[in-house]
Amino acid sequence: MSKKTPVDFWFDPLCPWAWMTSRWVLEVEKVRDIEVRWHLMSLAVLNEDKLDELPAEYREMLEVKAWGPVRVVIAAQEEHGREVLGDLYTALGTRIHNQEEGPGRETVAAALKDVGLPESLMDHWDGTAYEPQLRASHQEGIDKVGQEVGTPVIAVPGADGEQVAFFGPVVTPAPKGEEAARLWDGTLAVASVPGFYEIKRTRTKGPDFSNL
Numbered sequence: 535m536s537k538k539t540p541v542d543f544w545f546d547p548l549c550p551w552a553w554m555t556s557r558w559v560l561e562v563e564k565v566r567d568i569e570v571r572w573h574l575m576s577l578a579v580l581n582e583d584k585l586d587e588l589p590a591e592y593r594e595m596l597e598v599k600a601w602g603p604v605r606v607v608i609a610a611q612e613e614h615g616r617e618v619l620g621d622l623y624t625a626l627g628t629r630i631h632n633q634e635e636g637p638g639r640e641t642v643a644a645a646l647k648d649v650g651l652p653e654s655l656m657d658h659w660d661g662t663a664y665e666p667q668l669r670a671s672h673q674e675g676i677d678k679v680g681q682e683v684g685t686p687v688i689a690v691p692g693a694d695g696e697q698v699a700f701f702g703p704v705v706t707p708a709p710k711g712e713e714a715a716r717l718w719d720g721t722l723a724v725a726s727v728p729g730f731y732e733i734k735r736t737r738t739k740g741p742d743f744s745n746l
Contacts, residue, residue, distance in 0.1 A: 538569040542697075544675030544687040546577045547603050547626040548595075548637050550741045551704045552686040556623065558705055559688070561714035568690075572619035574611065574671045575685050576604045602659040603637050608668040609658035610651055621649045631741070692726060700725045707742040 543559060545552045559570055578600035585593050603626065610618050625645035626637075635641040643656050658664065675687040678699035689699035703721055708714075724730050 538567050539691060540571055541568045542571050542573060542675075542689040544573045544575040544671075544685060545623060546575050546600070546685045547607060547623060547630060548577060548600055549685045550631050551684075551702075551706075553627040553631045554706050554708050554741050555686045555688075555702060555704065556627065557708040558703075558714055558717065561708065561710045562718040565711065565715045566718060570620065572616070572623060573675055574604060574608055574619070574668060575675050575687065576600065576668060576672045577684060578604065579669060579672045580676065580681075580684060599637050602639065603642050604668060605658045605661060605664065606642050606646070606655050608664045608671065609655050609661075610646070612664050612667055613655070614651060618649065618651060622646070622651065625649050690722065690725075698722070698725050 541559065541563075543556060545556060547553075562568060563570055578596050581588060581596050585596065588596070607619070607622060607626070610622055622645065625648040626642065629635045629641045629645055629648075630637050635644075639656065639659060642659070643653060646653060646655055675689075676683075678689050678697065679687050679701050683701035687699060687701055689697045692698040700721070703717065705717065709717055724733065
């Protein structure tokens with residue numbers, strides 16, 4: 535059997551668009567020969583040097599809500615292995631986005647319990663013991679696409695052996711089955727063109743979690 539193609543996926547659990555894209559990639563994993571490898575990014579790190587330029591509500595979210603969850607997730611990775619990230623992200627995203635519980639302490643603690651990880655990881659909510667690892671993981675992803683994008687970042691092997699990386703796609707609702715596969719094939723087709731830079735479409739509403 536051929537080895538599955540690794541797909542590296544960087545996420546921040548707070549980002550609703552990364553959450554939608556992650557659910558799409560998991561659908562692709564069912565119908566294409568790929569294996570998703572999860573990595574952590576941080577919207578707080580991404581925006582820490584430009585907080586004064588952001589709207590007050592978004593700035594408050596980054597300063598108050600964005601650090602705790604990623605600190606707990608990176609601690610889970612460092613203390614229990616990278617393989618726990620996929621299930622933990624699913625538990626967090628389900629509670630934060632689908633069930634609209636928000637990214638507070640109780641939500642993150644409940645998500646840890648959902649996947650059998652120790653509650654003691656919550657001790658890292660305000661801690662910086664693993665901040666170097668968090669920043670290194672974030673930087674690895676952002677270096678592939680540039681500082682002007684957010685989450686998610688996806689990287690796949692290119693035809694020449696070098697990784698092809700891109701932000702997004704931003705998609706809602708998350709397609710399933712062959713529709714998910716067609717979007718994957720098309721995304722890889724445009725991303726693999728060396729001169730390709732950007733494609734956008736007008737968005738008139740927020741993410742739709744109703745089919746997740």
